[in-house]
Amino acid sequence: MSPKAVNPAGGDRVVLVASAGANEPRPVLTEAARKILLDAANSGNASPQGSGNSSVALVSAADGADSREIVLTPRRADGSLEHGLQRPSLIERNVQAVADAVAATVAARPGLDLLGGIDAAVRGVAPGRLVVVSSGLSTAGAFDLRQVGWDAQPATVADQLAAKNALPHLENWHVLFTGIGSVAGAQPPLPGPAHDKLLQYWQAICARAKAAGCDFDDKRVAAQPPLATVATPVVPVPGVTSVAGPAGRISTTVSDSALGFTGDSAVLSPGALELLRALAGSITAAGRSDAVIVRGYAADPPGSTVAGRQALADLRARVVSDALREAGVRQPVDAAGVGTQPGRTAMAGGRFDETAAAAMRRVEITY
The missing domain is CATH 3.30.1330.60 (OmpA-like domain)
Known part of the structure; x- marks a missing residue:
């Protein structure tokens, strides 16, 4: 996957990566993810005039098939910052545009290389907030759960990925994972121990990648049918x-x-x-x-x-x-x-x- 050509000057950057495969529900934003976007939209780092230095959300499919840039900073028609009564509604409109873009993301390639998708999404972007909307059930690239299984030590897995230079570049990024373990289609649901191990794998990977923070939002959202139809491998789970x-x-x-x-x-x-x-x-x-x-x-x-x-x-x-x-x-x-x-x-x-x-x-x- 090629890095994005993004000018990171001015404003805040929120990068959102959605795997959006056929074996997981349609990606949606949780309230925690929305708050990150709201905070960015309200950031004081944007330029007062319409010079292009605005807070921006960058929405990417994990397989690199699609990417979109959505401005979060509310501005008037002349480009100046909106501070009036319309500001809250304009911010909500911009955040909803991001939510719609995430929900419309569709995997176009078989398999999920979530490590590669994360790395491609953040390259060339000044460190900020990263939201990963995914089941976390990676089936391609260096971290293929079908090969790793459920009995490995998370720290050992992260060290092995680091030795292969397969970790994403997350230095100074604050990462929020949502939807970990949420499945659909032919992917079997995860029993408690497998779900816990999946969280531990991603915690260890995120920490080993030197992220500034790694948070996991377990809040459940209403499951919607996936849009993707491309064949997706199933990760076997015990029991x-x-x-x-x-x-x-x-x-x-x-x-x-x-x-x-x-x-x-x-x-x-x-x-x-x-x-x-x-x-x-x-x-x-x-x-x-x-x-x-x-x-x-x-x-x-x-x-x-x-x-x-x-x-x-x-x-x-x-x-x-x-x-x-x-x-x-x-x-x-x-x-x-x-x-x-x-x-x-x-x-x-x-x-x-x-x-x-x-x-x-x-x-x-x-x-």
Whole structure:
């Protein structure tokens, strides 16, 4: 990606990078990101007259396919600074123009090289504020999560990237990440431990890149369907798989380990509730009106009965469907238990295999 040709003289610069892929919701600005833009629009660093020295927002697609420059400083028709009654409305108009530009950003290339996209966006620009609107699930370049996995040490990953000269140039930049872990399409939602590790990776990368500050905005926003249609790789996550089926419907299987179900339990763990909130966002972003199908499954431990396993599977399906509704799913939900899947058993050689049983305890959600 080639650096931008931007004259950084005068005013403040806010750089916004959006990945906007097919496997994440349409990018939107959080209130924290909007405040950064408002502060820049109100900056005293702009020239009093219309000399071009204004605060500016630079909006870029992470894959370099699109970039826009939007002036934030409110000015009158003669170019002088606006200090009158219209100032707040003009600033809001300019900030909304940035929000619209971010929402209209669309990935045009397969894969996400977020490190490269960040570096290209800030090169040639005087350090200021950087807003990264992305799931953070990088699948290209030096930081490919499909290769890094979920068990690496974040500091080690950052050191390895530094040794390859693959880190973005963030010296003196104040960085805000938004949307980390927010997914859509065929990308499985992240269980709590994977989401936490993703944050740790980006924290370590940002710090190792010598940024002046690295903040993460976890505030959830209403998920909108992605605009991108280019094929996007999926990052595997532990305990959750998603498969695209006929007519574009997605079937997501959430394992016992991700839901927290054990033995005859139908109680969701706190981490499972967070995962299901993320899945609800994917369901909303899919924009479909047909019913969400939830099916529960149970293992067959010694002493269990067909009726008991059916009741447990029903309860697990209802618990998950209730959590999805609470998280904002408005489509009809068809929840039911399958019991023990025909042809599967956790009994091997007359002994109960807990590993096999854990694989049998799961819930499948199709939307």
